[in-house]
Amino acid sequence: MTTFVTVLLLVASFASVSFAGALPMSSIKEMNLTEDYFHYFAFGSNLLDERIKVQIKGAEFESTGVLTGYRLAFYDEGKRWRGAVASITEDPNSHVWGCVWRVPNSFAAELDKQESGYHRLNVTVKMSSNGSAVECRTYQYSNPERQARPPSPHYKHVIVSGAIEHELPNGYIEMLQKIKDNGYEGPVELDLDVLKELNNGGA
Ligand SMILES: *[C@@H]1O[C@H](CO)[C@@H](O)[C@H](O)[C@H]1NC(C)=O
Numbered sequence: 001m002t003t004f005v006t007v008l009l010l011v012a013s014f015a016s017v018s019f020a021g022a023l024p025m026s027s028i029k030e031m032n033l034t035e036d037y038f039h040y041f042a043f044g045s046n047l048l049d050e051r052i053k054v055q056i057k058g059a060e061f062e063s064t065g066v067l068t069g070y071r072l073a074f075y076d077e078g079k080r081w082r083g084a085v086a087s088i089t090e091d092p093n094s095h096v097w098g099c100v101w102r103v104p105n106s107f108a109a110e111l112d113k114q115e116s117g118y119h120r121l122n123v124t125v126k127m128s129s130n131g132s133a134v135e136c137r138t139y140q141y142s143n144p145e146r147q148a149r150p151p152s153p154h155y156k157h158v159i160v161s162g163a164i165e166h167e168l169p170n171g172y173i174e175m176l177q178k179i180k181d182n183g184y185e186g187p188v189e190l191d192l193d194v195l196k197e198l199n200n201g202g203a
C-alpha cells in the first residue's frame with residue numbers, strides 16, 4: 001500500500017515536472033514570432049544597447065542607418081541627464097546617423113513614456129545593411145520654445161559609446177566627440193556600466 005502510494009506520487013510529480021517543463025517551450029514557440037513590431041530609429045542615448053534595454057527589453061538591433069534632411073541638435077535642460085536633450089531638426093544640408101531597432105508593439109507605450117516631451121515622427125531611413133529604405137518611427141523634441149543648449153558629459157558619453165558600439169561612420173563619431181558639453185560633474189539617475197566612472201567622479 002505504502003509502495004503503491006509512493007509510486008503514484010512519483011508518477012504524479014514526474015508528470016507535473018515534465019508538464020511544467022513543457023509549458024515555457026510551447027509559449028516560447030507561440031511567443032511572438034507573430035507579434036507585430038515597428039522599426040525605431042534611435043539617434044540619442046538609445047544608440048547604446050545597455051541603455052535601450054533598461055526600458056525596451058524587447059528591442060532587437062537591426063542595422064545602422066542614415067536619415068537625410070535632418071541634423072542632430074540639443075535643446076533645453078532635461079532632469080534625467082542634467083543637460084540638454086537630443087533631437088533632430090529639419091536641415092536639407094545635413095544627415096543623422098543612428099540605429100534601427102526592431103521593437104515589439106507591446107513596448108510602444110514604454111518607448112513613448114521614455115520619450116516624454118517628444119512626439120512620434122515617421123521617417124525614411126537608409127539601412128547600412130543592404131542600402132534599402134525603411135520606414136521608421138522616431139521621436140522629435142516637441143517644445144516650440146526650445147533653446148539650443150549643451151548636453152551633460154554623461155549623456156554625450158552614452159551617445160558616443162553607442163555610436164562606437166554599433167560602428168557608426170568614423171567621421172560621425174568624431175563629430176559627436178566634438179560636441180561641447182555643459183561641464184556637469186555630479187551623478188545622473190541612470191546608473192549604466194558605461195557611466196560608472198562619471199557617476200562616481202561626482203561622489
Ligand atoms: C506614421 O505611420 C503610421 C503607419 O503608416 C501611421 O499610422 C501614423 O499615423 C503615422 N504617424 C505620424 C505621426 O505621422
Ligand SMILES: *[C@@H]1O[C@H](CO)[C@@H](O)[C@H](O)[C@H]1NC(C)=O
Nearest residue numbers: 062063127129130131132134
Ligand atoms: C534590408 O535590410 C533590412 C534590415 O535588415 C530589412 O528589414 C529589409 O527587409 C531588407 N530589404 C531587402 C530588400 O532585403
Ligand SMILES: *[C@H]1O[C@H](CO)[C@@H](O)[C@H](O)[C@H]1NC(C)=O
Nearest residue numbers: 027030031032034035036105
Ligand atoms: C504575442 O503577440 C500577440 C499580438 O501582439 C498577442 O496577441 C499575444 O498575446 C502575444 N503572445 C504572448 C505569448 O505574449
